[in-house]
Amino acid sequence: MKTIPMITLCMIVKNEGAFLEKCLSSVQDFAEEIIIVDTGSTDNTIDIAKKFHSKIFHYPWDQHFANARNEGLAKATGEWILWLDADECLDIQNPEFYKEILKNKQANLLFLPITNFIGEHLDALNHDSYTHHQPRLFRNHQGIQFINRIHETLDGEPEKLTTDIIDMPILHYGYIDEITKAKNKSIRNKKILKLEAKKEMHSPWVEYHLASEHYRLKEYKLALEYVNQSIFNFLLIGKKPPSVHYKLKYDILIQTNSMNQALPGIEKALLLYPDYVDLHFYKGLILLHQSDYQNAKTCFEKCLELGEHHPDYLILKGVGSFRAMHYKNICSEKLKATDDGERS
Structure with a gap:
């Protein structure tokens, strides 16, 4: 009988005090392990991460997002890895339901729906948004790594990659004008x-x-x-x-x-x-x-x-x-x- 898999959240952060608590709160009942790779925060980011019993690692920023993310992957011990940015959060009500789904998934790379909110202000009542799917959950220890200096994405040996979709929504606020500015x-x-x-x-x-x-x-x-x-x-x-x-x-x-x-x-x-x-x-x-x-x-x-x-x-x-x-x-x-x- 298959057991419920252990899940690791991997993130890279820098001065994310405004968003990090909301992000980690949304995932704390889903991920048993939280890996935070900090690239030079000077605000309260580290203090917030510690509240959620995160494992924190420091990485000298080399203008290469994939390198920083792969540093976190090397520390992860979970069977599955979820990756998020600090200005994102999981939009799920029943974490155990999704863990049961993962238990029976055959694929090793899963695409999740991302809702990207747009507009001028974070507190707008009716945000416009775009939806697309990205590979955000993947099995650990199968050679899957990040590539690209920016707009990094996951990559592995093509003959070993198998993909599927899981309807586990992620909300992304980072494209709202006041945040990007x-x-x-x-x-x-x-x-x-x-x-x-x-x-x-x-x-x-x-x-x-x-x-x-x-x-x-x-x-x-x-x-x-x-x-x-x-x-x-x-x-x-x-x-x-x-x-x-x-x-x-x-x-x-x-x-x-x-x-x-x-x-x-x-x-x-x-x-x-x-x-x-x-x-x-x-x-x-x-x-x-x-x-x-x-x-x-x-x-x-x-x-x-x-x-x-x-x-x-x-x-x-x-x-x-x-x-x-x-x-x-x-x-x-x-x-x-x-x-x-x-x-x-």
Whole structure:
């Protein structure tokens, strides 16, 4: 009979006094072991970590997130490892239920749904958000490690990696404007990304992440240049550009009201990703802007048909529900007004 597995939480932190207690409180009944790798805190981060009986290790910051995270993995003794950032928390009510699920999982790398809240202020009552799935739980001692200087991700021997999904939500607050500004995240991130971009054989993801940083700062011209370069770089190495590239590109074109040339491109993107609800939503907005109400309405109806539960994609809250319904109704009203006008 299988026993309930021991779980280790691994984190890297620096000056996370504002968030760490909320994060650790959310996981204390799920993880039996907490590994904290501190990269130079000068606030009360360490004191908070000690309250939760964390094992604390100090790591000299070398501008390499994967190196720091792997330092924590080397100290973990649990059968499974969960990794979080301090501005995230688990959103679960019954930890034992999820441990029972883990007990019977065959895969060694599990994807969890992450809700990324966006907006200006942390205390806003109605946050917009994006949802996507990331590999956040994995079996220990199976050669799975972090790679990449920034926007690190898990990697292992491909023939030994087996994946699955577990519906254990994580809430992420780090993209809210007041938090990114307080931490100077964008300055730090761009500095590290530009170090990576200087490497001759760097990943095309580097330009995508630079595009994302400029997008968050509303520097749309630079963001568009970087995302287009990233798409081109993926094509150069014979790989299909990931879906988030097209989402970001057409989001930028809509934000800047540059929709006249967008329709042919988004049609091609939808050939690559025909079930990506956000792209259908953006196509609907473009057609609505062009007063093509019937085809725009068809797009929003497609969004409602697809819904928002697609683990492979980054999805804006509402594009498969209330946002799509809102714009569908606008299209219906426009068509009715046109029809009434023709009759009169």
